[in-house]
């Protein structure tokens with residue numbers, strides 16, 4: 023078999039284009055600890071198991087926030103609500119960290135990582151395992167506390183844009 027046969031047929035652009043068709047929740051992942059405070063926007067978040075309650079978060083190792091999360095080893099997944107679109111863009115861009123956090127209200131739960139007011143749910147976690155795949159680290163996060171908001175509408179990232187998800191009337 024020649025090496026050419028092993029060349030992947032799917033390049034980055036084709037992969038991303040297809041991935042843009044997968045609607046996903048959009049989250050702001052925060053951390054606070056010995057390495058300081060940081061936060062970034064992430065759609066690559068998934069439930070792994072409920073025993074122990076565990077999420078995974080995929081973080082690009084080239085992100086400015088990467089060393090802060092690696093050293094703190096704790097984080098909070100704040101799942102965004104309709105109305106959080108501008109905040110999501112702020113945490114997903116090249117904005118200095120201090121400017122990201124002044125744009126919203128925060129509290130804390132167990133780890134001290136910032137919990138976003140008005141998020142549909144927040145999961146305060148400690149990072150228990152890290153697996154590197156390609157450009158990203160997969161952070162496995164054991165959930166130590168949850169904060170739920172039953173009033174806000176949801177928010178999805180689909181086709182490279184934000185879409186509110188309306189809660190059904192009871």
Ligand SMILES: NC(=O)C1=CN([C@@H]2O[C@H](COP(=O)(O)OP(=O)(O)OC[C@H]3O[C@@H](n4cnc5c(N)ncnc54)[C@H](O)[C@@H]3O)[C@@H](O)[C@H]2O)C=CC1
Pocket residue numbers: 037038039041042065066080082114157182183
């Ligand atoms: N997993 C990640 O690291 C993600 C990164 N982003 C970043 O946000 C910006 C805007 O993204 P879009 O407007 O959705 O357009 P896009 O064309 O860059 O991405 C389309 C879709 O491909 C996936 N994707 C994008 N970058 C990826 C990466 N580096 N590794 C794995 N999957 C990736 C995501 O599902 C994303 O929604 C880009 O800079 C993108 O890199 C967005 C979503 C996920």
Ligand SMILES: Cc1cc2nc3c(=O)[nH]c(=O)nc-3n(C[C@H](O)[C@H](O)[C@H](O)COP(=O)(O)O)c2cc1C
Pocket residue numbers: 048061062063064065066067080081082084085086087110111113114115116117179
């Ligand atoms: C909607 C959206 C989803 C994103 N999802 C992820 C993700 O799952 N993982 C990731 O590493 N970066 C993701 N990013 C990019 C990071 O938010 C961005 O790289 C981060 O803010 C760090 O940027 P900085 O290096 O300028 O600080 C996403 C961006 C947007 C706008």
